[in-house]
Amino acid sequence: MNLPAELESLVVHFGEMGSRWGFNRTVGQMFAVIVFSEAHLNADQIANLLGISRGNVSMGLKELQSWQLIRVHHKSGDRKDYFKPAGDIWELALQVLSERRKREVEPTLSILRGQLMNESSNDNFVSVKVEEIHNLLELFNSWFDDIHRMKPESLMTLLKLGSGVGKVLDLKHRISKKDVSQ
Amino acid sequence: MNLPAELESLVVHFGEMGSRWGFNRTVGQMFAVIVFSEAHLNADQIANLLGISRGNVSMGLKELQSWQLIRVHHKSGDRKDYFKPAGDIWELALQVLSERRKREVEPTLSILRGQLMNESSNDNFVSVKVEEIHNLLELFNSWFDDIHRMKPESLMTLLKLGSGVGKVLDLKHRISKKDVSQ
DNA sequence: TCGTGTTTTCAGAAATTTCTGAAAATTATA
DNA sequence: TATAATTTTCAGAAATTTCTGAAAACACGA
Known part of the structure; x- marks a missing residue:
């Protein structure tokens, strides 16, 4: 070197x-x-x-x-x-996460979808586990999609807040019935 | 097999x-x-x-x-x-993430901390980049620590909400001056 | 088109990782 | 303590991944 x-x-x-x-x-x-x-x-x-x-x-x-x-x-x-x-440090980090999701979760997700499609019974142990994993990965996937679209500064705020978000959510419930999740 | x-x-x-x-x-x-x-x-x-x-x-x-x-x-x-x-699917997933953080970010973080310690000047290109990466990883790290301590159901709510959290944060700013992040 | 500078490809070599299976170590029982 | 059941270790073999370097492919200007 x-x-x-x-x-x-x-x-x-x-x-x-x-x-x-x-x-x-x-x-x-x-x-x-x-x-x-x-x-x-x-x-x-x-x-x-x-x-x-x-x-x-x-x-x-x-x-x-x-x-x-x-x-x-x-x-x-x-x-x-x-x-x-291909961008600043922040963009590079998001890009690594994004590519890794594509390579590490997408393939598993499509296998699991396939399993759920063509299985006869769905109340046996394996099917239940397959569905649990599938649901978890789908949830994670859409969450990541979602936050990946946020502006960097909003994302930064979110990271800094951490689990403090939980408190904000409580606040929301206390003061408002309106659903703001859509 | x-x-x-x-x-x-x-x-x-x-x-x-x-x-x-x-x-x-x-x-x-x-x-x-x-x-x-x-x-x-x-x-x-x-x-x-x-x-x-x-x-x-x-x-x-x-x-x-x-x-x-x-x-x-x-x-x-x-x-x-x-x-x-060693637990249900949810716990296993968190455990994988947790171990990966330990193996994938901790070592880099400690190298970067070392660099920042014993470098003479800190306004050259390399130092600036080192600091940027360091700050990003520290931020991610404490965020992860934080949410890792949340109860599964709160975590699930958070995942489902996704970037909708941004809207809740706006709401917070509109209706309250109190800092709920601590 | 040709010539030159550049990048890509890929067969085989080198390096690294993973796997086997027999021997050693460990653990429980009597 | 001796015996038997079980797990761990690890040297060498096998499999896989990565790397080299020469040849092929490509791109551009003259």
Whole structure:
């Protein structure tokens, strides 16, 4: 690795975490180097900085693009592709969550829907569990859809409030009968 | 695999998803077979049902216990250990999220804290990014802590409400100056 | 069209992860 | 304490994932 010392430990760490976040070590390192570099980088620079092959960089960039975490940028008079993060830290975090939901819950949800469709009886143990899991995932899914559409600042307020929301809900019940959930 | 047909496809799927959920294929299958079996199972039964070695089952059970997703149960007059899910579907889901936070965000958070501690200047590009990520993860972390302590039914209400919470918050601002967030 | 700079692909190599099964360790019973 | 039942460990084998680098494909200007 040919990285400035200050970056090396960060990049190594993001590599180690990479697999936990849904991609592999090299892709994690590539993402880190793109996020922490002020200048946009081209594939050769990334290969040099991380000391990996050009082919590997090409594959990694494709992966990061499929996650919509990076974007191409062109410099005039330069035929190379330069890469930059696809938004600020907040947008990147939401994007990771969004992609992970797609890859981690959608497939299970469609299997479970299938099971519920073509099962004869639905009062046996397995069916009951299938339905419980299905309902939980559907609920989570629509909640995520919903909050994903919120403006960042509203979302931030919500996060800061945390379980305090429970108290606000109580307040709502005390002072109003009107249903505000729609 | 020596599974009833109805279970086979579910178990295979949970195996495929396993790695995305933080463990490996076999561990995912083991978890599925434990969750979808009404009777508590012992290690030999699991090995037989899934067609894998006894040693592998032992390692997988240890993994699932480290995630606090299964618990041991003893039958009187039987020296074997029997395993059962460590709660209902709702509790299991929260437990998965909780463990994943521990494994996926805590380590990064402590690296970032370290960076912020011993860096000389803090107005360069890297420092700014480090701080942004740090703040986001801290915020997420305390939010999660917070809602994790809520009663399931309150949590469910919150999920169902989704971004409707935003409307409730507006309502709060319109009708009250009192800070209910503490 | 050709030539040059660039990116992508992919077969095989390398690295990593997972799995087996026999031996060791543990635990309960008599 | 000895025996038997059970679980755990772990070295090596098997399976899977990741990486390399050369060749192919692509894109643009002349």
